[in-house]
Amino acid sequence: MTIEQKVALVESVWQSYGLTPVLAAVDLTKSTWYYHCNHKLRYEEKYADLRPELEAIARQHPAYGYRRTLMELREAYGYRINHKVVQRLQGLWDLSLLRNTHLPKPSSIRRVILAAGNRANLVAQLDSIGLFEVAYTDFTELLFADGRRKAYLMPIIGHDCKMVYGWAVGESRNTALALQAWERAKATFRQYNIPYKGMILHHDQDSVFTSYEWSGQLLLVDGLRLSYALQGAKDNPEMESFNSRFKSEGHSLFLCSQDLDELEAVVNCQMQYYNTERRHSGLGYLSPLAYINRMRSLINNP
Numbered sequence: 001m002t003i004e005q006k007v008a009l010v011e012s013v014w015q016s017y018g019l020t021p022v023l024a025a026v027d028l029t030k031s032t033w034y035y036h037c038n039h040k041l042r043y044e045e046k047y048a049d050l051r052p053e054l055e056a057i058a059r060q061h062p063a064y065g066y067r068r069t070l071m072e073l074r075e076a077y078g079y080r081i082n083h084k085v086v087q088r089l090q091g092l093w094d095l096s097l098l099r100n101t102h103l104p105k106p107s108s109i110r111r112v113i114l115a116a117g118n119r120a121n122l123v124a125q126l127d128s129i130g131l132f133e134v135a136y137t138d139f140t141e142l143l144f145a146d147g148r149r150k151a152y153l154m155p156i157i158g159h160d161c162k163m164v165y166g167w168a169v170g171e172s173r174n175t176a177l178a179l180q181a182w183e184r185a186k187a188t189f190r191q192y193n194i195p196y197k198g199m200i201l202h203h204d205q206d207s208v209f210t211s212y213e214w215s216g217q218l219l220l221v222d223g224l225r226l227s228y229a230l231q232g233a234k235d236n237p238e239m240e241s242f243n244s245r246f247k248s249e250g251h252s253l254f255l256c257s258q259d260l261d262e263l264e265a266v267v268n269c270q271m272q273y274y275n276t277e278r279r280h281s282g283l284g285y286l287s288p289l290a291y292i293n294r295m296r297s298l299i300n301n302p
Helices: 003-017 019-025 030-046 048-060 066-077 083-092 095-100 108-120 175-191 212-221 237-249 251-256 260-276 288-300
Strands: 134-137 140-144 149-158 164-170 200-203 225-228
Touching (some): 048 066, 048 083, 066 083, 108 225, 134 175, 134 237, 140 237, 140 251, 140 260, 149 237, 149 260, 164 175, 212 225, 237 260, 251 260, 260 288
Parallel strands (some): 200 225
Antiparallel strands (some): 134 149, 140 149, 149 164
């Protein structure tokens, strides 16, 4: 290992493990370490005005090595410097990372969404929506502990009945939290004998909702149809409306929750109240559960 490599290694880990033991581990003296640190700083300061141009070249021409970069500096920006300077600055500023960074290829699920175009939004294709035909979901933030902490809530709500089928609260908006909310929704479906095979679940194109784990569970295992918003929140107004109203009504209760367990308990109580007691003007001033029971009664006794 060269001295430069040892210096780079020490630089990357010394704050975690302490300078003295790290220097000893790589057999590097403090005098050598400080010399290289100070020399590097002076070198970067000397050529600081070149950094924007070198970064721009690295982004615009990712295949350029130091020779082509040197020519670009001379002809496009008027700089005349030694090629060794370009080589060293590329190393000091990790410009090779910029040159080697490419956008990841879209997953097969995203490619399907792109190929489908407007048809990816299944809800927009419907002329009418049945009682249990469509549901919506999305993540939203909840502040708690007097506003000092933040958690994520993911509810799943029915289009026609407004019932919150499932929900989950956690520290991160990830697939595990989403699947937890979905498992709770399935428990609700079983409890109230709600059919969900063939149900459309509409959401945005968040990486969670385009993941193989999420789509595989819902599409292949549980038999749902997934619908994707094409314009973010604008294509999911029902979910945005619910989240805004729910957070507004429970705002003070959430803030008073001092830890995640307490917040989850409060959310559970609020959801139960919302589903079984809270009257909704859009449901003829019935709660979601009462509305479902009335609609079923009308269907069974026309």
